Amino acid sequence: MTKHDDLVICRCEEVTYGQLLSTAHEHKCTARELKLRTRAGMGFCGGRTCRMAVDNIIESVIPNITQADIPLKYQPPIRPVTFGSVGEIK
16 A cells, blocks of 8 residues: 555545555556546536546556557537526526
8 A cells, every 4th residue: 555545536436546556556447437437427517627647547557558549538518608607696
């Protein structure tokens, strides 16, 4: 166990670095599989805050993988709204 294992990588789903790393090592999984196994990147932000860290973990576990082989992408909200409509008082 390292001092970074408790570091929260995905704040939306509360997934830690240790969970991501151990899952990636145990299953030798792709970024998509790691996302499905841990829910990292599946929270409210859609992976905007944790995607780079998840990609870096995959790169450290699977040798000779390129960014093109890591198919994770950002997911936009279902219906974008303006700040004006959110703060509108009726």
